[in-house]
Amino acid sequence: MAQIVKRTYKYRFYPTPEQAEELTRTFGCVRLVYNKALEERTRAYRLEGRKISYVQSSAVLTGWKRTKDFAFLNEVSSVPLQQALRHLQAAFTNFFARRAKYPVFKARKRSRQSAEYTRSAFRWREGKITLATMGGPLDIVWSRPLPASAEPSTLTVSRDAAGRWFISLLVEEKIAPLPPARTVVGVDVGITVLATLSTGEKILSPGHKRAERKKLAKVQRALARKVKGSRNRAKAKLAVARFHARIVDRRQDHLHKVTTRLVRENQVIAVEDLAVRAMVKNRSLARAISDASWRELRRMLEYKAAWYGREVLVADRWFPSSKMCSTCGAVQQSMPLNVRTWGCACGASHDRDVNAAKNILAAGLAERRNACGAGVRPQRDSSLAGGWQ
Secondary structure, eight states: OOEEEEEEEEEEEOOOHHHHHHHHHHHHHHHHHHHHHHHHHHHIIIIIOOOOOHHHHHHHHHHHHTSSTTGGGGGSOHHHHHHHHHHHHHHHHHHHTTSSOOOOOOOTTOSOEEEEEEGGGEEEETTEEEETTOSSOOOEEOSSOOOTTOOOSEEEEEEOTTSOEEEEEEEEEEEOOOOOOSOEEEEEEOSSEEEEETTSOEEEOOOOOHHHHHHHHHHHHHHHHSOTTSHHHHHHHHHHHHHHHHHHHHHHHHHHHHHHHHHHHOSEEEEEOOOHHHHTTOTTTHHHHHHHTHHHHHHHHHHHHHHHTOEEEEEOTTSOTTTBOTTTOOBOSOOOTTOOEEEOTTSOEEEHHHHHHHHHHHHHHHHHHHHTTOSOOOOBOTTSSSSBO
């Protein structure tokens, strides 16, 4: 049965000099309102022990607009300013629910500037978008069509560190589930090999070649030599940002292709619950782990599976997938990273990653059976090096 989901479509656009100036001014006002509201809420809580709600912050914003020092806030659309207060309210809600850290101030030189507009602050007509306070529509490159009869409810305008302008449209879309598939697969992620499947297939990581890292180092050295505050430094900084943007785009494109294929071909996908935040603290592997983007791979798998009627199973992070024989279940005492193939006492010979993927699939299916009231979850045994039996 088809379901209605909220989906974001992102496009690049090219503003006129006047539009760019207007949007830049809006970004600055959004940042100012957010920071001043955060400062006021922090002061009230620390000095007076009281909390300030969104409604109270909105009333304070109205007062700021009436003062001489902040009268310029009236020159931009009021909707992005109100949305900034709503985002701050959401940040505090997540903080008090212990889902996030305390909100931080927005920096003027942050890599991405953005402003959010609700339906009352833009006009959508005949495939053209005109923002409030602007006389003409934005020059958008429609790289892919919006769903038929889609009506954007919210849009976000942003500019990244590379100077590129983007517009993200939030629409409601009806997505039909894919036909049921008969296959299930376990996925073991890695560095050189992005994903190893329980079928034995290995999907290589698009990790950046040594020559590309050399080019990046070259432009970074050029930036370091420039005088701070000079125009040449600004140009060099932009060159570094564009290089990083190309890397990010290529990585995202590869992850989308891999996850879409896995979701289309398999009814059940089992992955491992990895503590990526802790793993990147290893200075020797931090860059390689970050480049592989394991967390983003899992995120894409989960939301695409929810869209198309698939299931993602997550194996416990302490499950010894690499040290356990997928044939007999015996757990090895140790398994150094440099060991890529090994043999078990039962006579089975294993590729380290393929064996891990098979075990992840078995563990995920066992977890699902246990949740349904059948099967038994493997028990931990502290006497074993792997902690499981």
